[in-house]
Amino acid sequence: GENVEQHPSTLSVQEGDSAVIKCTYSDSASNYFPWYKQELGKRPQLIIDIRSNVGEKKDQRIAVTLNKTAKHFSLHITETQPEDSAVYFCGLSGNQFYFGTGTSLTVIP
């Protein structure tokens, strides 16, 4: 099956700083790359996604970049705020949906 590696597993940043989470994958047939945010006690929710024919996508303070050649994609959060504190999962799909192991982000006020 697909091997999705997500790093780092934990990340602490000061409020206002940027946070970057990276996922690498092995299946070149993967064509859809979403990022989910899961707040404590809540369900995962999609925050941004990108398809394989696009290299970058931005939505306000959140951006995702995709490097198909190197088989990795990253989530970038700028000007972090305390409410960004959560667990973030990368996902990808080809024949099956796979998730990374999650990154616990803590934004320190």
Place this chain on the structure above:
Amino acid sequence: KAGVTQTPRYLIKTRGQQVTLSCSPISGHRSVSWYQQTPGQGLQFLFEYFSETQRNKGNFPGRFSGRQFSNSRSEMNVSTLELGDSALYLCASSQDYRGLGYEQYFGPGTRLTVT
């Protein structure tokens, strides 16, 4: 549209018992996937159903099974429960993702505790 619903929300069972969890997808969604979530293990894929057929299965023992009904509602069953089965079980529905990539909408989960 109503979101994905799961019942029950909480469940306490004893080792050796069996349990059935239910998931109602968003109206119009035909794909339903099940995940097991435990601390430090992320989201482990159990299986996916589409139009009443299991399309994909993760690496879980045969004690874990599921089915989907004609109205797309899905159930998963765990037989002969073990302590290690204690987890949050999430289902997610989508229009379809195989090869096309659609957002998965998650339900609130069922918290299963095995004692």
